[in-house]
Amino acid sequence: MRINESVYSTLLDRSLRLGIADIVEKIGNGLRLSVKDGLRLYACPDVNFVGSIADWVSRDKNGEVVTYILNRYLNYSNVCILSCQFCAFYRRNGQQGAFTHSIEELVKETEDAAAKGATEVHCVGGLHPKLPYSYYLDLIRAIKEKLPQIMIKAFTAVEIIHLAKRIAKKSIQEVLVDLASAGLDSLTGGGAEIFDPEIRKRICAGKESADEWLEVHRQWHNLKKKSTATMLFGHVETLAHRVDHLSRLRELQDETKGFCAFIPFAFEPENTKLGNIKKATSIDFLKTIAFSRLFLDNFDHITAYWISSGMAVAELALNYGADDLHGTIEKERIFHMAGSKTPPGQTVATLRKTIENAGKIPIRRDTYYRKLEPSSFLPAKV
Ligand code: SF4
Numbered sequence: 126m127r128i129n130e131s132v133y134s135t136l137l138d139r140s141l142r143l144g145i146a147d148i149v150e151k152i153g154n155g156l157r158l159s160v161k162d163g164l165r166l167y168a169c170p171d172v173n174f175v176g177s178i179a180d181w182v183s184r185d186k187n188g189e190v191v192t193y194i195l196n197r198y199l200n201y202s203n204v205c206i207l208s209c210q211f212c213a214f215y216r217r218n219g220q221q222g223a224f225t226h227s228i229e230e231l232v233k234e235t236e237d238a239a240a241k242g243a244t245e246v247h248c249v250g251g252l253h254p255k256l257p258y259s260y261y262l263d264l265i266r267a268i269k270e271k272l273p274q275i276m277i278k279a280f281t282a283v284e285i286i287h288l289a290k291r292i293a294k295k296s297i298q299e300v301l302v303d304l305a306s307a308g309l310d311s312l313t314g315g316g317a318e319i320f321d322p323e324i325r326k327r328i329c330a331g332k333e334s335a336d337e338w339l340e341v342h343r344q345w346h347n348l349k350k351k352s353t354a355t356m357l358f359g360h361v362e363t364l365a366h367r368v369d370h371l372s373r374l375r376e377l378q379d380e381t382k383g384f385c386a387f388i389p390f391a392f393e394p395e396n397t398k399l400g401n402i403k404k405a406t407s408i409d410f411l412k413t414i415a416f417s418r419l420f421l422d423n424f425d426h427i428t429a430y431w432i433s434s435g436m437a438v439a440e441l442a443l444n445y446g447a448d449d450l451h452g453t454i455e456k457e458r459i460f461h462m463a464g465s466k467t468p469p470g471q472t473v474a475t476l477r478k479t480i481e482n483a484g485k486i487p488i489r490r491d492t493y494y495r496k497l498e499p500s501s502f503l504p505a506k507v
Contacts, residue, residue, distance in 0.1 A: 133153060136149060136153075136174075136177070136178065137149060137150065137153075139171075139174055140174070143169055143170075143171055143174060144165075145165060145166060145169055147162075148162050148165060148166050149178060152178060152182065152419060157422055158419065158420050158422070160368055160369070160372050163368040163371070163372070163416070163420050164364060164365060164368050166416060166419065166420075167364045167367065167368060167412070167416045168364060172408050172411055172412045172415070172445075175412060175415045175416065175419070175445075176411060176412075176414075176415040176444065176445035176446065178415070178419065179414070179415035179416075179418035179419050179445055179446030180415075180444050180445060180446060182418055182419060182446065183418055183427070183446045183447070183448050186425060186448070187425070187426070187448040188486075189484075189485050189486045190448065190485065190486050190488050190496070191443050191447070191448050191449060191450055191480045191483065191485040191486065191487060191488070192426075192448065192449045192450070192487075192488050192489070192490035192494060192496065193449065193450045193451070193452055193453075193473075193476045193477070193480065193487060193488075193489060193490065194244065194245055194451065194452035194453070194489065194490050194491070194492070195241075195242050195243045195244055195245070195452065195453045195473065195489065196238075196243055196244070196245035196246065196247055196278075196452045196453060196454060196455070197234065197235070197237075197238035197243050197245075197246050197247070197453075197454075197455040197456055198246075198247050198248075198454060198455065198456050198457045198458065199226075199231050199234055199235070199246050199247070199248040199456075200214075200226075200248070200249060200250055200458050200459070201225065201226050201231060201248060201249075201250040201264065202223075202224060202225035202226065202250040202251055202253050202256065203215055203216050203222075203223060203224055203250065203251050203458075204216060204217065204218045204223050204224075204225055204250075204251050204253045204254070205217075205250075205251025205252045205253070206251075206252045206253075206254050206287075207251075207252055207283075207329070207331050207332060208331075208398075209328060209329040209332060210327070210328045210329065210397065210398045210399050211318075211328050211329070211357065211360060211392055211393075211394075211397050211398075211399055212329075212397065212459075213393075213395075213396035213397050213462045214251070214458065214459045214462045215251045216251075218253070218254060218255065225253065225256065228260065228263055228264050228267050231248070231264060231267075231268070232267050232268055232271055232272075234246075234456075235268050235271070235272055235275060236271065236272065238275075238455060239272050239274070239275055241455075242473070243275070243453070243455070244274070244275065244276060244489075244491050244492070244497070245275065245276045245277070245278055245452075245491070245492045246268065246275055246276075246277055246278070246279075247278045247279070247313060247454075248264075248277065248278070248279035248280070249279065249280060249281055249284065249313055249315060249459075250284065252283065252284065252287040252291075254291075256292070257292070258288060258292050258293040261280075261288060261304070262303055262304065262307045263307075265277055265279070265304060265307040265308045265309050266307045266308060268308070269307070269308035276310040276311065276491055276492035276493075277308060277309055277310050277311070278310060278311040278312070278313055278353075278492050279304075279309055279311075279312070279313065280304070280309075280312055280313060281312070281313050281314075281315035281316035282312070282315075282316050282317075282333055282337065282338040282341035282342060283316045283332050283333045283338070284316075285297060285300055285301065285304075285312070285341050286333050286337060286341065288300050297340070297341055297344055298344050301341075301344055301345050301348060302348065305348055305350060309350075310350070310351075310492055310493075311350065311351050311352055311353070311385075311492050311493070312341070312342065312345050312350070312352035312353075313352070313353065314352060314353035314354045314355035314384075314387075314388055315355055316332065316333070316338060316355075317335075317338055317354060317355050317356060317357070317370070317374075318332070318356075318357045319356065319357065319358070319360075319362045319366050319367065319370050320335035320338070320366075320369060320370045320373050321335075321362065321366045321369060321370070322334065322335070324361060324362050324366055327361055328360055328361060328399070335373060339373060339377050342354070342377065342381075342383065342384070343377060343380070343381055343383075345383065346381035346382070346383025346384075347381065350383070351383055351384070351385050351492075351493050352383060352384060352385070353384060353385055353386050353387070353388055353428075354374045354378075354384045354386075354387050354388070354424075355387070355388045355389065355390065356370050356371070356374075356387075356389045356390075356413075356417075357390060357391075357392055358389060358390075358391060358392065358405060358409075358413060359391040359392045359402075359404060359405030359409060360392040360394075360399055360402055361399070361402070367413070367416075368420070371387075371416075371417065371420050371421060372420075374387065374421065374424075375420070375421055375422070375423060375424075378421070378423045378424060379423055382423070384424060385425070385426060385492075385493055385494045386424065386425070386426035386427065386428050386449060386494055387417050387421050387424050387426070387427055387428070388427075388428040388430050388451065389410075389413045389414065389417055389430070390430045390432070390433035390434075390460075391404060391405035391409070391410055391433050391434065392404065392405065393433070393460055396462065407434065407435075407438045407441075410433070410434045410438055410442070411438065411441060411442055411445045412445075414427060414429060414442045414445045414446050414447050415445045415446045417446065418445075418446025418447070419446070425494065426448055426449050426494050427446055427447045427448060427449065428447060428449040428450075428451045429442035429443060429447035429449065429450050429451065430451050431450065431451065431454075431467060431471065432451075432454060432457050432460045432467050433460060433467075435467055436467070436471070436475070436479060439479070440479045440482055440483050441483075443479075443480060443483035443485055444483055444484070448485075449490070449494065450476055450479060450480055450487075452471075452476075453470055453471050453472065453473060453476065454470055454471065455469070455470035456469060456470060457469055457470070473489075
């Protein structure tokens with residue numbers, strides 16, 4: 126790590142007072158944090174200190190660069206057979222507010238996004254009981270046929286399991302191969318929530334287990350494809366559940382190296398069945414970004430999801446370990462139906478200004494986090 130000696134000894138001095146000197150030393154020596162270390166570090170009350178260490182690690186990995194993407198969100202349908210406690214998006218088939226878009230409508234949306242410079246569509250929906258398997262494959266094919274330059278990031282692990290078990294009646298691997306052949310570039314990281322089985326029972330009974338979520342991503346990575354990983358925090362979980370969640374992601378990343386990035390987001394309680402819970406604070410968000418950067422030593426990128434945190438806190442997160450500000454995100458619906466007060470999208474100018482205000486260098490990226498613009502400020506290994 127490129128921390129010079131005097132800075133390093135100042136950090137060590139402060140870490141002694143906080144009782145985490147051994148952990149900071151481990152980080153300084155490039156050693157992996159154990160789950161026990163993780164619990165102590167996450168519980169450290171000095172968010173600025175943990176953030177400053179995370180920023181050093183982030184700079185070591187990615188220099189001064191913060192990436193962003195031009196993308197549009199497509200929700201093909203909100204019809205779902207499940208009723209996750211934290212979800213304000215789903216409706217039953219035929220219920221007021223339920224929608225299902227035709228393939229033509231979704232291709233048109235993608236054309237509109239591409240005309241405005243988007244390089245990605247991000248497409249998820251509920252677990253629709255009736256849409257045929259061909260709808261999903263034809264959707265991917267139709268977008269790729271019209272707009273081969275657009276990368277498609279679509280479907281959460283639970284949608285893949287739903288397709289495999291209930292709709293196509295095929296194995297997960299067969300479904301993933303079909304989708305990859307149709308042109309799917311990346312799975313989304315959604316649906317991971319918190320992996321602990323007791324927490325899943327309380328907030329998303331009926332959803333896939335942690336092992337199933339991880340297995341879908343494992344099999345996708347084995348096809349030489351990429352995905353992202355997420356965590357939904359700030360509901361009924363403890364810090365120990367969060368550390369366990371990250372630990373399981375880290376294990377799979379050791380095995381497959383298929384995750385491009387980790388994206389933590391805070392639960393939006395307002396229009397959900399857990400509306401009595403207070404939304405996680407900005408400090409919790411920043412600490413989670415910083416902790417993720419330090420604990421997930423095998424992840425190249427940590428993304429600040431402004432839809433969840435708001436733009437001001439996302440800007441701060443860029444100096445707390447995040448090196449990606451996710452994206453123009455036109456037409457986001459899932460967080461907004463749950464009560465998010467952030468705008469439904471951002472302009473490129475706002476993203477770039479936000480990154481510059483954080484003292485970093487904005488660079489556009491693609492779905493696989495590959496930089497789409499040259500920069501003379503990148504460290505040699507990037
Ligand atoms: S989170 Fe997904 S699976 Fe759960 S109810 Fe909402 S749309 Fe359905």
